[in-house]
Amino acid sequence: MKHTLEADSIQLEFGLRSILSDIHIQCETGRITGLLGRNGQGKSCLMRVLYGDLPAASRSVRFDRVSLPAPYKRPDLLLYLPQFNIIPGSLTLRRVLDDFRLEFGELEKKFPEFGRAYRSRIRQLSGGERRLIHLYIMVRSPAHFVMLDEPFTHLMPLQIEKVKEMLLEEKENKGLLITDHLYRHVTGISDQVYVLADGKTHLVNSLEDIGLLGYAKL
Numbered sequence: 038m039k040h041t042l043e044a045d046s047i048q049l050e051f052g053l054r055s056i057l058s059d060i061h062i063q064c065e066t067g068r069i070t071g072l073l074g075r076n077g078q079g080k081s082c083l084m085r086v087l088y089g090d091l092p093a094a095s096r097s098v099r100f101d102r103v104s105l106p107a108p109y110k111r112p113d114l115l116l117y118l119p120q121f122n123i124i125p126g127s128l129t130l131r132r133v134l135d136d137f138r139l140e141f142g143e144l145e146k147k148f149p150e151f152g153r154a155y156r157s158r159i160r161q162l163s164g165g166e167r168r169l170i171h172l173y174i175m176v177r178s179p180a181h182f183v184m185l186d187e188p189f190t191h192l193m194p195l196q197i198e199k200v201k202e203m204l205l206e207e208k209e210n211k212g213l214l215i216t217d218h219l220y221r222h223v224t225g226i227s228d229q230v231y232v233l234a235d236g237k238t239h240l241v242n243s244l245e246d247i248g249l250l251g252y253a254k255l
Contacts, residue, residue, distance in 0.1 A: 040066045041063060041066075041100070042064045042099070042214075043061075043064075043098070044061070044063075044096065045060060046060075046097040047086055049086060049091070056079040060237070065212050066210075067209060067212070068208060068212055068213075069226055070213065070227060071230040072223075072233060073216065073247065075234070078233045078234060078236075079233060079236065080233055087108065088184065113179065113180060115181070115184070117186075118175045120187045124170065125159065126160030127158060128158065129156055129157065130157055130170065131155050133170065134174075137174045139173075144173060148196075165191055165192050165193060168190075168191050169200070172188055176203055176204060181211055183212075184214040186216055188204075189222050190217065197219075205226055208228075232247055
């Protein structure tokens, strides 16, 4: 069954500065939605407003056309991974996987570098490995939608390719909203792309449109 996550009527201001003013974004299960924009345009803010942990002057977020006032209280519907890692470093990899009901063998099959890290604490892993664990538990979760902020940052090229493969596989089970300054990786796997510019979202139809909106020349 296909599900939709939709948001509009979002107004966000910091002091006298308007950050978001004319927003409409729609994600569907079975699709990867890319979100691009220059630094400071409000991509992370938009994700936080969608998630519900950043108050906005006005906002309307709907799941299957039903209002969702506090999405962060519904991990079965929506999960959000910010740019920073959120798993306490004192936990072991085994504990993290158990808490999220994930099998170590499946992780090792996808990322063999974790073969000897089963009992390691998260803080003992490299920065790239920690990010991989965060991405893995989010993407492999049963949530209908997952938002990923900078999923490719701090990863090596081979790790990026494996993460992209995982996203393409898991989109069959959920909807994914991703943003990253490594925009070619975003456009390469996205089924649709929005560009956030001057507080507004623009659904683009081609790579040329991205350049016309002043984001990048592709």
